[in-house]
Amino acid sequence: MANILSIVSSKGGAGKTTVALNLAVALAEGGDNTLLIDVDPLGAIGFSLGQSDTEWRGLAECMMDKLPIDEVIMPTKLPTLSLLPRGRLDPLDVGIYEELLHSSTTLSEVIASVEKKFRYIIIDTPSGLGLITRAALSVSNFVLLPLQAESLALRSISQTLRVLMHVKENENPNLELLGILATMVQLNKDVSFNIMNTVWGSLRGVLETYIPRADVFGVASEKGLPVAFLPGKYPPEAVRFELLVTEIKDIIQGLGGVTGETDERPQRELI
Amino acid sequence: MKDRSANSYDLKQAQQILSSLFPAAAGATRENPIPDASPQYLRLSKEFPSRMASRPPAVPVGSPPEVLATTSEAHHQQFPSWEECIAWCMSLTRAEAVFVADSQGFIIASRGRIPGHGFEGTGAELICSVEQLERVAPDAGKLLWLDLDFDKCRVVGFITPPVDAEYYVVGLIAPDSSSYYSHKQIITRTILENLPNLD
Numbered sequence: 001m002a003n004i005l006s007i008v009s010s011k012g013g014a015g016k017t018t019v020a021l022n023l024a025v026a027l028a029e030g031g032d033n034t035l036l037i038d039v040d041p042l043g044a045i046g047f048s049l050g051q052s053d054t055e056w057r058g059l060a061e062c063m064m065d066k067l068p069i070d071e072v073i074m075p076t077k078l079p080t081l082s083l084l085p086r087g088r089l090d091p092l093d094v095g096i097y098e099e100l101l102h103s104s105t106t107l108s109e110v111i112a113s114v115e116k117k118f119r120y121i122i123i124d125t126p127s128g129l130g131l132i133t134r135a136a137l138s139v140s141n142f143v144l145l146p147l148q149a150e151s152l153a154l155r156s157i158s159q160t161l162r163v164l165m166h167v168k169e170n171e172n173p174n175l176e177l178l179g180i181l182a183t184m185v186q187l188n189k190d191v192s193f194n195i196m197n198t199v200w201g202s203l204r205g206v207l208e209t210y211i212p213r214a215d216v217f218g219v220a221s222e223k224g225l226p227v228a229f230l231p232g233k234y235p236p237e238a239v240r241f242e243l244l245v246t247e248i249k250d251i252i253q254g255l256g257g258v259t260g261e262t263d264e265r266p267q268r269e270l271i
Numbered sequence: 272m273k274d275r276s277a278n279s280y281d282l283k284q285a286q287q288i289l290s291s292l293f294p295a296a297a298g299a300t301r302e303n304p305i306p307d308a309s310p311q312y313l314r315l316s317k318e319f320p321s322r323m324a325s326r327p328p329a330v331p332v333g334s335p336p337e338v339l340a341t342t343s344e345a346h347h348q349q350f351p352s353w354e355e356c357i358a359w360c361m362s363l364t365r366a367e368a369v370f371v372a373d374s375q376g377f378i379i380a381s382r383g384r385i386p387g388h389g390f391e392g393t394g395a396e397l398i399c400s401v402e403q404l405e406r407v408a409p410d411a412g413k414l415l416w417l418d419l420d421f422d423k424c425r426v427v428g429f430i431t432p433p434v435d436a437e438y439y440v441v442g443l444i445a446p447d448s449s450s451y452y453s454h455k456q457i458i459t460r461t462i463l464e465n466l467p468n469l470d
Contacts, residue, residue, distance in 0.1 A: 064448050065420060096449050104452060154282075161288040168292070177292045202282050204289040 002035075002115035003257050005122050005178070005248075006140040010159040012127035014146040015183035017044040018217055020124035023144075025226040026241035028081035032119040032260065035073065035082045037110070039101065039136055040126040041094040043086040050224020053088075060087030060097060063106045069113050082118070084110070102131035108139050119260060129163045137167045142178045142252065146211075147199065149185040149192045154199065176255050178248050182210035209244040212237065350465045353380035357441065359461075363454045364446035367424075372398055372440045379439070386444050397428045397440050416455070427451060429458060431466055 007020045017040070024036040038045035039059060046056055056074065061067040074083045089097055101107060115121065123136045137143060145160055147153050157180070168175045182199060186192040192213075199206055216235045220227045228238035249259045350356040357369040357380050368383030372394030381390045388396070397417070405414050413433070419426045424445040431439045441462060443451065 093449070096453050099453050100449060103456075158282070158284040158288070161285050161292075165288050165291065177289075198282070203285060205293045 001258065002111075002118045002121045003142060003252055003259070004111060004115070004140045005120065005142040005144060006125055006133075006136040007122065007144050007146065008125050008129075008133055008137065008160060008164075009127060009146050009153075010129050010163075011148065011153050011156050014127075014148045014153060015211065016127070016146055017048055017124050018221075019144070019146050019181060019183065019211065020122050021045060021048050022226050022228065022238070022241045023244060024081060024120070024122045025078065025228055026238070026245045027120050027122075028078050029228065030242070030245055031080060033080050033082075033117060034120040034122065035084060035114060035118045037084040037121060037123045038086045039107070039132050040086060040124055041089060041091070041097055041132070042126060043089070045083065045124055046085050048221060048224070051085075056083075056085040056087070058085030058087030059101075059106070059110070060089040062087070062110060063097075063100055063104065069110055073114065098131040102135045107135050111139050119258075129159060133163075134167065134171075137164070137175060138172050140172070141174055141257065142176050142248075142255075144178045144248070145180045146183045147180050147206075148183050149195045149199070149210075149213075151191070151195065154195055157203075177205060178251050179205045179207040181207050181244070184213040185210045186213045207244070207247055209240060209247050211240055211244075348461050348465070349468070351468060353469050354382070356380075356462065356465060356469060357382050360441060360443065360458060363458065364443055364451045366443040366446040366451075368444040370394055370442045370444075372442065374398060374433075374436070374438050383444065390442075393426070393444070394440065394442060397426075397442055401428075401430055401440065415459070425451075429462065431462065434466075 007016045007023075009016055020036060024034050028034040036045060037059065043053060046053070057067055058072045062069050062072050069084075072084060072087065074085065076083060111121065123140060125133045125136045143164060145157070145164075147157060164175070164177055180199070180203060182196060184192075185196060187196065196210075214235075214237050216227055216230065216237050220230055223230065226238075227235050228241070230238075252259050348359055350359065353371045357371060360366070361369045361382055366383065368381070368386060368390070370381035370390045370393070371379045372390075373379055376391070376395035376398045378390045378394050386393050400417070401414055404417060414430050417428045417430070419428075425443075425448065427443040427446055429441040429443075431441075441458075
């Protein structure tokens with residue numbers, strides 16, 4: 001059974017899509033069959049990979065019974081990574097899309113039909129705590145909260161936590177918060193340093209791994225690639241996502257999830 | 272003057288929730304859940320529970336005025352007759368045709384393009400299938416909606432709860448899928464509210 005992980009934040013610009021994409025790539029490159037689902041009406045995953053707004057069919061077509069799920073899940077050049085894009089959703093119909101995704105069983109049916117094929121299903125959600133985010137949380141086992149290292153994000157984190165708590169208490173008791181992932185961290189800047197100081201000192205559940213603000217993300221976005229796929233020297237930011245994979249797998253195992261990893265090792269001799 | 276520095280963030284609620292979500296020690300039980308609603312939050316769902324139940328669905332920009340008017344007033348519709356009711360259903364769902372059949376299969380009202388099987392044939396088959404379909408899950412109660420997705424078109428039926436063993440089926444032929452889904456709750460509620468007045 002898959003580990004279904006939603007990336008959620010009330011605030012825009014926290015790096016949800018960047019985290020979702022690069023985390024999915026890191027999981028897949030580690031050998032885990034991974035599906036990345038884009039439920040964001042913006043279709044940010046497609047944009048991050050340099051695609052046009054109407055390039056890919058996806059979840060929207062599946063929701064309207066235009067195409068079966070098998071025909072909208074896209075393989076990638078990374079054999080262990082598949083994508084379920086948003087689909088060719090007309091921006092004029094975003095309101096209807098939100099209501100349908102929330103009120104229908106589409107998302108849970110999609111998950112049910114594919115979860116045996118994947119170890120990890122990553123769901124990229126839109127900013128905010130509206131119907132789509134709630135739909136994603138209702139089908140997820142785990143949630144990851146990117147937190148931008150800046151004041152507005154810290155002031156608003158309670159909103160997201162409040163919704164998570166409500167969903168867990170009333171709608172999806174299986175939902176577990178993996179942790180808070182600090183993003184766009186710049187420890188050499190006073191404001192960012194102060195925020196991180198407060199976050200590390202005051203909040204439980206902040207992940208050890210954090211994602212620094214770095215030009216490489218802009219470069220990757222321009223080229224329509226995950227950071228690990230950029231040419232040249234392997235970016236340290238890509239290594240961060242590998243560390244993130246290790247950390248969240250450890251947490252998932254601790255929460256009783258199945259990661260396929262084993263803690264058992266045979267004794268080895270050094271000399 | 273209020274200190275707006277980083278150290279003045281009010282993280283109390285965040286800390287409480289996180290303490291509850293991350294018990295300090297393995298095996299420790301979670302702390303009591305956060306009391307419902309910080310007092311400073313306005314709960315719209317409590318202020319307007321009926322609004323939450325009959326929330327008008329979103330209408331795409333550029334919809335013709337009659338659709339806008341229909342949708343925004345949808346939860347206040349009153350119909351003196353089945354003809355007006357099915358006309359409203361038709362405009363809401365953009366169906367090719369709508370009809371009402373009673374439990375004997377007789378067509379009481381119809382509107383739109385006549386289906387190949389005729390309204391009578393389609394209505395009669397729907398009525399026959401209702402009783403059979405309820406046997407699929409007898410513990411699930413009365414069948415309320417049936418949704419038949421054929422390769423060429425969709426046929427949807429709303430079955431009213433029986434009164435003195437009499438019920439009606441409102442059939443929609445080829446409704447627009449997204450319109451039908453997003454208006455389903457409103458249609459259900461509106462027909463049930465108007466049922467005592469409909470002949």
